[in-house]
Amino acid sequence: MSPFPPLLRDPPGLALVFAGGAAGTAARLGVEQFAPAEPGQWPLTTLLVNITGALVLAALLEYLASSRVDAELGRGIRLFGGTGICGGFTTYSTFADEQVMLIRDGHLLLALAYGGATLVVGALGTVAGLVLGARIARLGPDPVRSVEPDLVDPDVPR
Numbered sequence: 001m002s003p004f005p006p007l008l009r010d011p012p013g014l015a016l017v018f019a020g021g022a023a024g025t026a027a028r029l030g031v032e033q034f035a036p037a038e039p040g041q042w043p044l045t046t047l048l049v050n051i052t053g054a055l056v057l058a059a060l061l062e063y064l065a066s067s068r069v070d071a072e073l074g075r076g077i078r079l080f081g082g083t084g085i086c087g088g089f090t091t092y093s094t095f096a097d098e099q100v101m102l103i104r105d106g107h108l109l110l111a112l113a114y115g116g117a118t119l120v121v122g123a124l125g126t127v128a129g130l131v132l133g134a135r136i137a138r139l140g141p142d143p144v145r146s147v148e149p150d151l152v153d154p155d156v157p158r
Contacts, residue, residue: 013079020084028089040105043098046091047118051125053090057082058129059136066137 008014028049037043060082064074095118102111 021088024088062133
């Protein structure tokens with residue numbers, strides 16, 4: 001038995017999560033700097049970031065589950081894209097902070113509406129991502145058919 005926790009026994013996996021997380025966090029920072037939330041206003045940027053992240057993560061995971069992607073490659077894609085990029089891009093902490101600030105500043109109804117919209121639209125985004133991921137997986141090669149071309153006998157008329 002190794003004295004290290006499972007996380008530290010997988011340096012390549014940890015590196016994938018780290019690299020993806022850095023990319024996702026940088027992307028979120030860019031989006032939030034481009035369209036910052038105004039105090040006392042609907043935090044649209046964070047809502048869109050979290051909904052997009054839910055949709056992309058669900059699509060990615062459904063695609064990996066529904067396609068014939070090699071297990072090790074799929075694990076790497078999931079760690080880099082799912083845990084890393086989507087995990088770094090989405091932000092529960094900013095959502096919670098915005099909720100606290102809205103309530104603190106006397107915008108209780110707005111905070112409740114924002115919280116409810118995040119949950120409902122996030123769930124709808126997840127369902128849409130699952131449908132999208134399954135459709136993309138179906139666009140790939142048919143896993144039942146052989147990848148090799150059909151042999152054609154030149155002596156047999158078609």
